[in-house]
Amino acid sequence: MKVFKTQKRFVLIGCSLHIMMSTTLYAQNDLDDLDVVQHVKHYNSLPSVEESTAKLQESSQFAPFLKEAEEIVKRFQLDQFVGLRLIHRHYTLDQNQVMAEAYKDVNKVPSLVTSAYSLEDAREFNAAPASWIFGSDPQKEVLLFENSSDPAVKSALRSLSKSPEFFDEIGTSIRQHRLQSLLSVAILQRDLLPAKGNQTYLEVNNSLVNKSVVQICEDVSKEQSVIPTSWSFHEDIITHRCKGYSYCQVEYDGKHVRWYHHDDVVY
Numbered sequence: 001m002k003v004f005k006t007q008k009r010f011v012l013i014g015c016s017l018h019i020m021m022s023t024t025l026y027a028q029n030d031l032d033d034l035d036v037v038q039h040v041k042h043y044n045s046l047p048s049v050e051e052s053t054a055k056l057q058e059s060s061q062f063a064p065f066l067k068e069a070e071e072i073v074k075r076f077q078l079d080q081f082v083g084l085r086l087i088h089r090h091y092t093l094d095q096n097q098v099m100a101e102a103y104k105d106v107n108k109v110p111s112l113v114t115s116a117y118s119l120e121d122a123r124e125f126n127a128a129p130a131s132w133i134f135g136s137d138p139q140k141e142v143l144l145f146e147n148s149s150d151p152a153v154k155s156a157l158r159s160l161s162k163s164p165e166f167f168d169e170i171g172t173s174i175r176q177h178r179l180q181s182l183l184s185v186a187i188l189q190r191d192l193l194p195a196k197g198n199q200t201y202l203e204v205n206n207s208l209v210n211k212s213v214v215q216i217c218e219d220v221s222k223e224q225s226v227i228p229t230s231w232s233f234h235e236d237i238i239t240h241r242c243k244g245y246s247y248c249q250v251e252y253d254g255k256h257v258r259w260y261h262h263d264d265v266v267y
Contacts, residue, residue, distance in 0.1 A: 131186030
């Protein structure tokens, strides 16, 4: 498809999560003052990964927006941290919950685990905003889409706080290309689970416990179908999120990354 000709210029990565905040993003880089009731309502209304992917592939605006977004991100010197994520939902939040990522050992294996936490618990382990959704009205709020306690996120937030104009520009571009319901702005870099070029990130999503577990593997068999869900403008970022009930394989050729999802893995 024509839209995927631009993939050579971007690192493809894998899936997501969610929340909410005010337009003065640079002044709010934590979970204080979050309207958790509205956040839960918004997050639970998000589409599935299949629905979002289908709509994005149908859009003639995707390829030109990627080019424009790359220019904006690199002009603000944020490409080391910032990229794009496909907007979609894995699980349903209960009252007073947010989705957050934390480093843990799972079966004695270093992992990044994402699941729903109460707002108080998320604050307790220092989870911070990691991705955002722009509404159709530029005068209204920017919706937070993911939290993480990874140190790279905290570093990126400090850089973003110095460039409030970035969100104005990227938000305007997303809206002009009519992609605000499909693409979010995200901090993609992760420091706690670094992968080498010959390694694979494996993600398994368990609907029974509503947890998503990412681990590093040396070898995973390839699947035919591909669902790209994140795009980076920096060659060194190899972190990801993925489709539910799946695991993802990354192939790294020294410059670009491709992700593959499988639907038959049990956590």
